[in-house]
Amino acid sequence: METDTKIDRRIIRTKEAINKAFLKLFSEKEFEQITINDIAERANVNRGTIYLHYSDKYDLLDKCIEEHLRRLITFCSANELNRGITTLGSDLKPVFDYFGDNFLFFSAMLTNQRTSVFRERLLQFVSASVNEKLDKQDLQPDIDNELNAQFMASAFIGILEWWIRNKMPHSPAYMAEQVRKLYEKNEVLPVPK
Secondary structure, eight states: OHHHHHHHHHHHHHHHHHHHHHHHHHHHSOGGGOOHHHHHHHHTSOHHHHHHHOSSHHHHHHHHHHHHHHHHHHHHHHHHHHHTOOSTTSOOHHHHHHHHHTHHHHHHHHHSTTOHHHHHHHHHHHHHHHHHHHHHTOOOOSSOHHHHHHHHHHHHHHHHHHHHHTTOOSOHHHHHHHHHHHHHHTTOSOOOO
16 A cells, blocks of 8 residues: 555656646747657656656647646635635635746746637636626626626636736736726626625
8 A cells, every 4th residue: 555655656746747847848849849758858757658647748738738727626616615705806816826826837828829728728717617606696787797707707818818928027916906906997897786
């Protein structure tokens, strides 16, 4: 049983090294230019080790995206439960903290020209999350909830891209406050009556 734990830890460390190497390469050059040899060399593993865990670089990219979206969903859900949020957008700081803590991944995904797949999946996640919150608020909005969710998600992703591409020129707390104010100013957030 103890050896299983050690093997699992080694596998986890190996996968982390592969992912980190891949993301660093992804931030330096176009996806098509990255080879398995490049990843293996940067991660200090052999090619065969990468193929033990991933079928090719496309599988590696897909699994990397899935893992971060899963973590983001888990993180947002846990923070929402812990704070008991009832008002949409009331505290975006933990969300910006998460993006800041995972800057390497989000920088690679949002600054590379070939990352429309990631952007689309992130947009779907944010839009679905916002739409769910709007539906729960039991208000009679002037704007259709689905359209409002799409608008808010697109605005949020655009601001997030700007923040990441500019190497996070403001703190997560500042960004969260500014986004909240933008939503309120533009009456994107429904105000309970």
